[in-house]
Amino acid sequence: MTNTFRALVVEETADDQFHRSVRQWPVDQLPEHAVLVRVHYSSLNYKDALSASGDKGVTRQYPHIPGIDAAGVVQKSRNARFHQGDRVIVTSYDLGQNTPGGFGQFIRVPASWVVPLPEGLTLRESMALGTAGLTAAIGVHHLRQHQVKPDGGDVLVTGATGGVGTMAISILARLGYEVAAATGKTNRASFLKKIGAHSVIQRDEVQDQSGRPLLSSRWAGAIDTVGGRMLDTALRQTQPNGTVSCCGNVAGGELHTSVYPFILRGITLAGIDSGNCPMRLRRQLWEHLATSWKPRHLEEISRECSLDELSTEIDKILEGGQVGRVVVKH
Incomplete structure (x- = not known):
């Protein structure tokens, strides 16, 4: 496995300004949690835009990788409930706030944050x-x-x-x-x-x-x-x-x-x-979203952007110009 991965990194400069750029980030700088996930898709939320702009009410320490949503495939797990190759969703809790988030190609999170991808949803749909x-x-x-x-x-x-x-x-x-x-x-x-x-x-x-x-x-x-x-x-x-x-x-x-x-x-x-929805209800709602509650127009509601295009989309959501959902494809 690679030792580094691409991520949108937000850094605080000496004059209390914040700068974001896409660069390499070491895998060994991810937190020592139980489940390592290779992220295939993320999505852009208003909270992500605040974190990417240096809002200390969302993210206390920089440099930081935002992204409160992530969907991907388990690479390593120290928890018996998850295995290499499992397709999973991770949203909210502390992901992308003070824990490196889905705007990077890898995340490492507690097993208690991880939801198995329900049948009826693709990884991309889960992030739409x-x-x-x-x-x-x-x-x-x-x-x-x-x-x-x-x-x-x-x-x-x-x-x-x-x-x-x-x-x-x-x-x-x-x-x-x-x-x-x-x-x-x-x-x-x-x-x-x-x-x-x-x-x-x-x-x-x-x-x-x-x-x-x-x-x-x-x-x-x-x-x-x-x-x-x-x-x-x-x-x-x-x-x-x-x-x-x-x-x-x-x-x-x-x-x-x-x-x-x-x-x-x-x-x-x-x-x-x-952010703190109980896991039992969280899993139940994801099952609904994969079946009888699944929106009929996910393609019309969402559009894709790359990691390199993400900074422009962040500016747009801060200006109130976003319509629907932006899915970030790694």
């Missing part, structure tokens, strides 16, 4: 889904767990053109829900309808500033990927006994709302933490 697909699946799981059913009314998805948004739309549509996709990119309406949205609305419709504690009921449930005022508005627009799942803060980390959606309509606010 990636953390975004798992996050969306957790949101759908919360809706179903709280009895939000396909015949109960429209389900709102905010941040609809982003990775989690597109995955949420596609999964919900596959399960028979009618989805209202909220976006500021109304020129992408035809794309959103193609992947499963029943209707496309301007995001201003989910940014109420009236201050009223409750608004007219519009949604049986919602998957919110942006936070801030949109999450507050979605809560006030959800019909009695509905559920709102939330996972994002790009529109703000603070939630200014009242108790009235909860005590007068019985709304459930369910948080999504894909």
Whole structure:
């Protein structure tokens, strides 16, 4: 086996700037964990872009290899559950944050982070889904767990053109829900309808500033990927006994709302933490994503880039210009 591998490495310079480049990285500098994986595919997430830009809230020490998603083949294992040649998925936990991640051709991780690739998914498809697909699946799981059913009314998805948004739309549509996709990119309406949205609305419709504690009921449930005022508005627009799942803060980390959606309509606010999703549920959701929840339009939602093209894609996602998913092919 090679002693070094290609990786996108982010380095901190003497003047507190951050520089990223593709270069060789020694295999023996990977952590001493149980499972060594040769990475075939990764994917680009917003958290990766933050790590690649020197965000110390995501990654404390540099130089560093980002990439919170990885799919590949086991090369060596000191754990009896995994063997050389096994096809596996690794997402979240500390991968790509403070542990060298999927933007390198090899990772070495604890066995407790590793999910066997389910039948029905290729390695590439698993990374078209990636953390975004798992996050969306957790949101759908919360809706179903709280009895939000396909015949109960429209389900709102905010941040609809982003990775989690597109995955949420596609999964919900596959399960028979009618989805209202909220976006500021109304020129992408035809794309959103193609992947499963029943209707496309301007995001201003989910940014109420009236201050009223409750608004007219519009949604049986919602998957919110942006936070801030949109999450507050979605809560006030959800019909009695509905559920709102939330996972994002790009529109703000603070939630200014009242108790009235909860005590007068019985709304459930369910948080999504894909990073620490219990392994039993994680494996169950990956099985769903390989079968009955598998989006019908993974090819339309995702596109490939090479390691050498990745830095440009990182800039694009930081500027809010990414649509769908970017799969990184090693």
